[in-house]
Amino acid sequence: MTLVIDNVIKKYPIRQSKSVVNALNGISLNISKGQTLGIVGESGCGKSTLARLIVGLESPTKGAITWRDNVLLRGSKNQWRNHLSPAQLVFQDPYSSLNPRQRIGECIKEVIVAHNLRQKEEIDSRVTELLKVVGMSEDMKNRYPHQLSGGQRQRVSIARALAAEPELLILDEPVSALDVSVRADVMNLLVDLRKEFGLTYLFISHDLSMVRHISDVIAVMYLGRVVELGTWDKVLDSPQHPYTKALIAAIPDHSQVGQMDLTVSLEGEVPSPTNIPSGCAFHVRCPIAVPSCSHTIPQLIPIKSSQSVACSEVVK
Amino acid sequence: MRSLISLQGLSIKTSSDGRSLTSDVNISLIEGEALGIVGESGSGKTLTALSILGLLPRGVEVASGEISFNGENLLSIDPERLREIRGKEISMVYQDPMTALNPVMTVGNQLLEVLDCHNHDVKDPESHVKQSLIEVGIPDPDRALKSYPHEFSGGMRQRVVIAMSLLLSPKLLIADEPTTALDVTIQRQILSLVSKQRSRRQMSMLWITHDLGVVANLVDRVAVMYAGRIVEVGTTKQIFNSPQHPYTQGLLASLPVASSHRKNRLASIPGVPPKPWLVGQSCSFADRCQFAQKSCRERLPLLDTRGTKSVACFYPIASSI
Numbered sequence: 001m002t003l004v005i006d007n008v009i010k011k012y013p014i015r016q017s018k019s020v021v022n023a024l025n026g027i028s029l030n031i032s033k034g035q036t037l038g039i040v041g042e043s044g045c046g047k048s049t050l051a052r053l054i055v056g057l058e059s060p061t062k063g064a065i066t067w068r069d070n071v072l073l074r075g076s077k078n079q080w081r082n083h084l085s086p087a088q089l090v091f092q093d094p095y096s097s098l099n100p101r102q103r104i105g106e107c108i109k110e111v112i113v114a115h116n117l118r119q120k121e122e123i124d125s126r127v128t129e130l131l132k133v134v135g136m137s138e139d140m141k142n143r144y145p146h147q148l149s150g151g152q153r154q155r156v157s158i159a160r161a162l163a164a165e166p167e168l169l170i171l172d173e174p175v176s177a178l179d180v181s182v183r184a185d186v187m188n189l190l191v192d193l194r195k196e197f198g199l200t201y202l203f204i205s206h207d208l209s210m211v212r213h214i215s216d217v218i219a220v221m222y223l224g225r226v227v228e229l230g231t232w233d234k235v236l237d238s239p240q241h242p243y244t245k246a247l248i249a250a251i252p253d254h255s256q257v258g259q260m261d262l263t264v265s266l267e268g269e270v271p272s273p274t275n276i277p278s279g280c281a282f283h284v285r286c287p288i289a290v291p292s293c294s295h296t297i298p299q300l301i302p303i304k305s306s307q308s309v310a311c312s313e314v315v316k
Numbered sequence: 317m318r319s320l321i322s323l324q325g326l327s328i329k330t331s332s333d334g335r336s337l338t339s340d341v342n343i344s345l346i347e348g349e350a351l352g353i354v355g356e357s358g359s360g361k362t363l364t365a366l367s368i369l370g371l372l373p374r375g376v377e378v379a380s381g382e383i384s385f386n387g388e389n390l391l392s393i394d395p396e397r398l399r400e401i402r403g404k405e406i407s408m409v410y411q412d413p414m415t416a417l418n419p420v421m422t423v424g425n426q427l428l429e430v431l432d433c434h435n436h437d438v439k440d441p442e443s444h445v446k447q448s449l450i451e452v453g454i455p456d457p458d459r460a461l462k463s464y465p466h467e468f469s470g471g472m473r474q475r476v477v478i479a480m481s482l483l484l485s486p487k488l489l490i491a492d493e494p495t496t497a498l499d500v501t502i503q504r505q506i507l508s509l510v511s512k513q514r515s516r517r518q519m520s521m522l523w524i525t526h527d528l529g530v531v532a533n534l535v536d537r538v539a540v541m542y543a544g545r546i547v548e549v550g551t552t553k554q555i556f557n558s559p560q561h562p563y564t565q566g567l568l569a570s571l572p573v574a575s576s577h578r579k580n581r582l583a584s585i586p587g588v589p590p591k592p593w594l595v596g597q598s599c600s601f602a603d604r605c606q607f608a609q610k611s612c613r614e615r616l617p618l619l620d621t622r623g624t625k626s627v628a629c630f631y632p633i634a635s636s637i
Contacts, residue, residue, distance in 0.1 A: 042499035042501065043499055149588045179357055180356060180528070180571070181585040181589070182585075184582035184583060185586075188581050206500065209572040209573075232578075246501060250501045250504040252527065252529030255573055257532050257533065261533070262534065264504055264505050264508045265504055266504075269502060
């Protein structure tokens with residue numbers, strides 16, 4: 001195992017109030033080297049919090065995240081830097097994640113310098129090399145972010161992440177902000193890079209079709225918990241948890257024009273993470289809920305090889 | 317059949333330097349029909365919609381063309397008359413419901429304001445607006461009327477905006493990416509709601525989106541825009557099942573399909589869309605098109621209409637339906 005997330009809980013107290021945002025409520029996940037773990041879920045399910053915890057932008061309230069048997073703790077800065085280098089984050093919006101007043105070359109160089117990865121005289125050629133890796137030419141170095149298209153900016157963000165020579169890339173909605181015709185290009189680049197550098201990916205998205213395309217294993221999250229986990233084909237083609245089923249049914253499908261009705265797949269809205277329903281958090285919206293669902297929290301239990309579900313009715 | 321609204325040769329330019337943003341856009345809708353306008357950012361889909369309501373941002377203006385609605389030319393009518401039409405006969409739902417609503421006014425008062433502005437005479441305005449909230453599926457409408465927009469979730473806010481836009485039973489509803497900011501299960505709820513209201517009210521609809529999947533089961537016809545021009549129009553089935561313009565085909569091919577056979581690579585369209593004002597008299601897609609010939613760079617392909625289908629391409633892909 002490369003990355004082990006063990007029963008992680010993350011709570012954010014709200015200032016001047018007694019309430020707490022329960023972002024993660026006991027998450028356990030593993031990613032092996034070279035594997036891509038896709039994480040899907042709607043807003044507020046905790047997927048981005050998880051990304052922030054792994055790269056150390058936040059520390060867990062409880063539980064541990066282990067990287068190659070080293071527990072990641074928010075300790076001294078230097079220790080963090082050593083851990084941060086193997087795990088890099090690519091953000092959703094390349095319009096806000098790049099410094100508008102910094103030239104592209106500088107922005108990549110900064111990472112190499114910060115992690116002390118090259119001798120001074122090698123830095124420039126390394127920047128060129130990184131740009132080439134993401135399919136961009138050397139003359140981009142002197143440009144500013146506003147001179148680039150969305151797709152080009154996201155390539156720069158990826159080059160910047162690769163500059164730290166990571167083993168794990170955390171991709172938080174990496175193509176959601178891009179136009180449809182350039183999404184495919186960036187997805188193809190990610191697939192190529194994974195192969196070329198043997199990278200491990202944590203791919204976070206609300207777009208199931210993109211997650212389907214790139215993931216080996218998929219975890220479905222709902223209100224800070226994993227409700228279903230398994231290989232991509234099992235989870236997407238034979239979903240077992242009622243939430244996964246509803247999520248898949250809600251995706252607009254362009255391959256079935258006129259055949260699909262627009263019936264609602266799931267009534268109501270996701271409850272607030274400050275006030276999570278008791279027992280199974282999904283029971284208030286669940287079509288198959290029974291009275292006991294409101295007081296027992298279902299655990300993630302394997303039902304077939306390579307597929308686990310946290311639902312007492314499915315497991316029964 | 318007579319069209320409810322038709323845009324003829326509509327071109328939009330910047331006022332200061334005359335940069336062309338959309339060119340020669342022709343769209344028409346008959347009563348009760350729903351048309352999807354699909355395009356990427358900068359394709360001119362939102363400007364086209366805004367021009368109908370006379371809401372183009374400052375510095376952008378209609379350079380030529382005509383917009384006729386029920387026999388009236390919206391570009392030359394009296395501003396007072398346009399104010400009457402706007403909100404009453406044509407209404408609009410925007411992408412971000414938070415900015416579409418007034419943050420310091422209760423939802424109830426905002427709804428009543430719509431009736432007031434249009435001098436709409438109803439016996440009991442309070443119960444009329446309450447009914448409108450019930451119709452869009454807002455639980456506890458009495459409480460909702462007294463609440464402020466920030467007290468609602470994104471999905472509920474969009475329902476409020478939809479209630480507001482339907483309040484005066486418009487003939488045409490223009491929706492500009494109304495579900496883009498929402499989660500998929502909420503998006504489905506909104507699509508289902510709009511779809512029901514449309515068929516119940518026999519209302520026409522113009523649905524603007526970058527997401528092909530959204531319109532696939534929602535509208536009757538689709539117009540695809542690229543770099544300020546319409547490149548293909550057809551019934552939803554024609555567009556999705558047998559796209560003829562290479563751009564439409566490329567867009568559809570770039571979407572991952574939900575099947576258990578996973579492709580290693582997604583088909584992609586090389587390059588990025590050009591700025592509409594830099595295209596000139598050639599096909600705007602020529603530089604990215606795998607079928608482009610010399611003539612594509614020398615002349616501008618115009619929309620060629622055959623039956624229910626129009627394509628602006630010298631070398632369209634043969635139709636299979």
